[in-house]
Amino acid sequence: MKQLKSGLAAAALLAGLGFAGIAHADITIATAGPMTGQYAAFGEQMKRGAEQAIADINAAGGINGEKLKLEVGDDACDPKQAVAVANDLVNKGVVFVAGHFCSSSSIPASAVYNENNVLQMSPASTNPVFTDEAATKGWTNIFRTCGRDDYQGATAAKYIDTNFKGKKVAVLHDKSAYGKGLADETKKGLEALKTPPAVYEAYTQGDKDFSALVSKLKAEGIEVVYIGGYHTESGLIIRQAAEQGLKATFISGDAQNTNELWSITGDAGEGFLFTFAPDPRLKPEAAKVVDEFKKIGYDPEGYTLYTYAAIQVWAEAVKTSGGTDTAKVAAAIRAGAFPTVLGTLGFDAKGDVKNPEYVMYEWSKGQYAEKK
Numbered sequence: 001m002k003q004l005k006s007g008l009a010a011a012a013l014l015a016g017l018g019f020a021g022i023a024h025a026d027i028t029i030a031t032a033g034p035m036t037g038q039y040a041a042f043g044e045q046m047k048r049g050a051e052q053a054i055a056d057i058n059a060a061g062g063i064n065g066e067k068l069k070l071e072v073g074d075d076a077c078d079p080k081q082a083v084a085v086a087n088d089l090v091n092k093g094v095v096f097v098a099g100h101f102c103s104s105s106s107i108p109a110s111a112v113y114n115e116n117n118v119l120q121m122s123p124a125s126t127n128p129v130f131t132d133e134a135a136t137k138g139w140t141n142i143f144r145t146c147g148r149d150d151y152q153g154a155t156a157a158k159y160i161d162t163n164f165k166g167k168k169v170a171v172l173h174d175k176s177a178y179g180k181g182l183a184d185e186t187k188k189g190l191e192a193l194k195t196p197p198a199v200y201e202a203y204t205q206g207d208k209d210f211s212a213l214v215s216k217l218k219a220e221g222i223e224v225v226y227i228g229g230y231h232t233e234s235g236l237i238i239r240q241a242a243e244q245g246l247k248a249t250f251i252s253g254d255a256q257n258t259n260e261l262w263s264i265t266g267d268a269g270e271g272f273l274f275t276f277a278p279d280p281r282l283k284p285e286a287a288k289v290v291d292e293f294k295k296i297g298y299d300p301e302g303y304t305l306y307t308y309a310a311i312q313v314w315a316e317a318v319k320t321s322g323g324t325d326t327a328k329v330a331a332a333i334r335a336g337a338f339p340t341v342l343g344t345l346g347f348d349a350k351g352d353v354k355n356p357e358y359v360m361y362e363w364s365k366g367q368y369a370e371k372k
Helices: 002-016 040-059 079-091 103-115 129-136 149-163 177-192 211-219 231-243 260-269 284-295 304-321 326-335
Strands: 027-033 068-074 096-099 119-122 142-144 169-173 199-202 224-228 249-252 273-276 337-340 343-346 359-364 367-370
Touching (some): 027 079, 027 304, 040 096, 040 304, 068 079, 119 326, 149 224, 149 249, 149 273, 260 359
Antiparallel strands (some): 337 343
């Protein structure tokens, strides 16, 4: 009896100190992407979006009485490192991952998450294989809040065909799952429109000297260059093309939406075009969150709000399903329509966003904006 009383007293003391919350333990979620390396600007976007989403959810009382805790994984957009990061996050008890960024990371990491019953929602991986492969294998835990490259590539191809009819076009890619996938979809679209590219050429991620490639484009008389790749290399290609006097219009995809690009291109980036969804920062649903970011001096560009939205969707599905069980949460996501900073999001059977949109953006004087 004495031991029972002392046990009760200890429990009462812990409760008084705020430790009675064993039933209210933190729910651990994660974001994963290139927190270091040449694409770290995008990892920063994801981290900021995840931190703000969690802060806002916790400030509103958490999810079903539980608070969220964030883990951050750095894959540096390396496929092997992505698998290691995924395993590490699983070992840390993560139940949801808003990530990864690069398709070449998201695709191999998805196998780890599926095997360990973790829900994955990428804010940025646009290669169709990411969800197509998961659907083929019967996986139900894979989603994305961004669009797909078959839509994005078709948008670019139509724009080129409409605005540069009869011009000599080159399609370049960086051999990555994202870059080559996007370039191939654009090439496919151009061929369908009877505007096949005159040059189809690969380069290597991490290269710094593109003089030989630029010389080839000049020799071929190329007037429009489509680049399937990331801003670090595309910026150098554009700058070196200007230095060599190549007069061409440069077009690319959604991995150009970071203010870091202009620091690479300088004035040579004037008129550089790229596809992305309509600017989420301008959506009325995002106004409050955008203001929160601005108060701390941060511009929530690129995939910041896409990461925020991924966590919003998952959090609402957890509330709907009554817990974090991945199968139940995944079913709730497919069955629902979710108000987010990106607007209302619904998902198809594969885990893709319904009705994705792509528009053209243009760089001018160090800033990018939707082309009118």
